[in-house]
């Protein structure tokens with residue numbers, strides 16, 4: 001016991017002396033309304049159905065705007081709502097300037113933005129530039145080599161080996177198998193980095209670039225306050241179409257993209273220049289500032305590079321893919337410090353913390369239900385912007401579907417043996433509003449994905465007036481986000497022990513804000529006061545549902561006990 005605490009102390013000292021990255025910029029460049037707020041991702045199919053067809057829609061979102069006001073988020077972003085055959089549930093777009101009838105009409109969108117703006121809320125659209133649907137008229141014309149569409153997609157001749165047709169190179173699709181699909185009519189292969197029905201657009205063609213930029217401008221003129229750009233690293237590929245090197249001993253099947261080192265299919269420099277061009281195009285329209293958020297699952301240097309090319313929010317996915325329920329307090333500290341320290345200096349850029357999204361198992365699945373609040377608490381106390389996914393704020397849980405119920409192409413392509421870990425349906429089930437039919441999501445009892453049966457107890461209505469609920473806690477977090485100490489206070493990320501992560505925000509002559517997270521089940525009693533240089537008597541601002549500490553209680557931080565997997569914010 002004594003021996004263990006000696007080691008613990010050493011870690012804490014080492015951490016303290018090397019910690020304290022420079023404080024984040026405190027002056028907010030005027031008009032950047034997203035700073036120091038939470039942004040909320042709406043998955044429209046699953047949020048609220050207004051017409052009883054079992055699929056969420058725009059009028060459904062409009063009917064819930066007062067909920068966003070209640071949450072006090074600054075903005076919400078909508079996964080794609082454009083015309084689509086829905087093979088990849090809207091990520092396969094067949095008209096970039098039309099709303100899909102499943103979601104409503106252009107007028108419904110205008111109504112949504114008008115009513116949102118009237119409530120001080122901003123609306124962000126999901127922009128999917130890498131590919132269109134194969135049912136887009138451009139693709140149909142491209143197959144027929146009708147100008148200028150002939151060159152709107154990435155076409156290549158077959159490689160003939162011993163008289164047999166082969167794809168032009170070894171590139172693999174994210175959804176498994178060759179990234180090339182043979183088209184009999186055109187007698188060429190087309191590139192698809194995602195599904196076969198999602199041909200990659202050719203951004204080396206100036207006319208295509210112009211069409212896409214015009215579409216962005218179209219939506220801004222119709223009320224969009226900015227864009228979340230999907231899968232941005234994939235937009236350009238190597239102009240010479242070279243084979244990608246093979247990862248030695250990946251242990252993956254040959255059709256899995258993890259077997260290749262992606263040096264020619266992602267992160268090309270032209271991709272960054274394209275984001276800058278879009279930045280310039282939407283800025284030139286004037287009016288209120290527009291936000292650009294970029295989705296890039298890539299290395300940290302390649303992610304933060306987007307800051308310098310006009311992205312306000314290069315999504316930080318450390319809580320989504322980098323860390324999991326095996327991560328230690330030290331892993332968290334290293335990742336957080338790494339992000340803060342890698343933000344380019346001098347640009348007044350802000351950090352961001354993505355808690356969850358529609359492509360990864362829910363936070364409750366990845367970290368366990370006891371830790372449902374932990375990452376939102378981090379996103380609130382750390383500087384910059386927090387991004388949550390619908391349902392996080394009530395601790396919604398993933399649902400494991402049967403093979404027969406699976407509809408996600410990433411699951412379907414994987415087949416009955418492999419779908420369970422690859423399908424994204426589990427995190428996309430309908431929002432759980434209350435205990436009525438289909439959890440209040442739809443008047444229909446048949447919904448596009450089944451409602452999680454736990455809605456009878458886990459729903460918004462059950463938490464609405466309960467301070468110590470996920471929802472009650474999240475509301476406290478949003479309020480904290482806009483406080484001066486979180487906006488501009490000094491940041492320290494400290495290992496209070498090797499099992500307990502501490503985040504402290506300080507302003508002169510003010511009680512600090514202290515977040516403590518217990519990462520283990522080892523019995524350690526800590527003197528947080530000495531190690532973290534915080535007052536010995538602090539009150540509980542909020543604590544996780546899993547914590548037995550009461551809100552508003554006063555705690556003696558010289559001898560602090562947190563129960564397993566719990567987190568607390570002291571003030």
Ligand SMILES: *[C@@H]1O[C@H](CO)[C@@H](O)[C@H](O)[C@H]1NC(C)=O
Nearest residue numbers: 094095096097098099137138
């Ligand atoms: C997309 O839809 C809009 C609105 O319905 C229409 O005016 C336009 O022609 C369509 N674009 C294409 C390429 O089909």
Ligand SMILES: *[C@@H]1O[C@H](CO)[C@@H](O)[C@H](O)[C@H]1NC(C)=O
Nearest residue numbers: 159160161162163164165166
């Ligand atoms: C092509 O055929 C020749 C003769 O049968 C054989 O030696 C060679 O290995 C084949 N090449 C490939 C790439 O399969």
Ligand SMILES: *[C@@H]1O[C@H](CO)[C@@H](O)[C@H](O)[C@H]1NC(C)=O
Nearest residue numbers: 324325361365366367368369
């Ligand atoms: C930890 O995460 C894995 C993978 O997401 C999951 O299977 C496991 O149940 C989790 N464990 C706990 C205790 O939450």
Ligand SMILES: *[C@@H]1O[C@H](CO)[C@@H](O)[C@H](O)[C@H]1NC(C)=O
Nearest residue numbers: 436437438443444445446447
């Ligand atoms: C769904 O509703 C229909 C019509 O009201 C009813 O007959 C049916 O039993 C319901 N099914 C379920 C699973 O609740």
Ligand SMILES: *[C@@H]1O[C@H](CO)[C@@H](O)[C@H](O)[C@H]1NC(C)=O
Nearest residue numbers: 036037072478479480481482
């Ligand atoms: C709502 O957010 C705004 C801006 O972030 C903040 O000024 C305000 O105090 C918040 N309101 C509440 C009730 O937390």
Ligand SMILES: *[C@@H]1O[C@H](CO)[C@@H](O)[C@H](O)[C@H]1NC(C)=O
Nearest residue numbers: 536537538539553554555556
């Ligand atoms: C902690 O502070 C509160 C409020 O100032 C006070 O009521 C309480 O007695 C203090 N507790 C201790 C142990 O000093």
Ligand SMILES: *[C@@H]1O[C@H](CO)[C@@H](O)[C@H](O)[C@H]1NC(C)=O
Nearest residue numbers: 547548549550561562563564
């Ligand atoms: C919380 O639980 C832990 C262990 O489960 C216990 O030691 C501690 O006294 C409890 N704290 C409160 C405030 O009830």
Ligand SMILES: *[C@@H]1O[C@H](CO)[C@@H](O)[C@H](O)[C@H]1NC(C)=O
Nearest residue numbers: 518521523524561562563564
């Ligand atoms: C962490 O949780 C365990 C299990 O409930 C508890 O015994 C321990 O005291 C906690 N650690 C700290 C530092 O609070």
Ligand SMILES: CC(=O)N[C@H]1CO[C@H](CO)[C@@H](O)[C@@H]1O
Nearest residue numbers: 088091128194230231357359
């Ligand atoms: C997080 C996210 O939106 N991922 C999307 C990336 O792009 C593919 C193809 O457009 C989608 O399937 C994913 O959902």
Ligand SMILES: [Ca+2]
Nearest residue numbers: 049051055057
């Ligand atoms: Ca509907």
Ligand SMILES: [Ca+2]
Nearest residue numbers: 200234235236
């Ligand atoms: Ca591409």
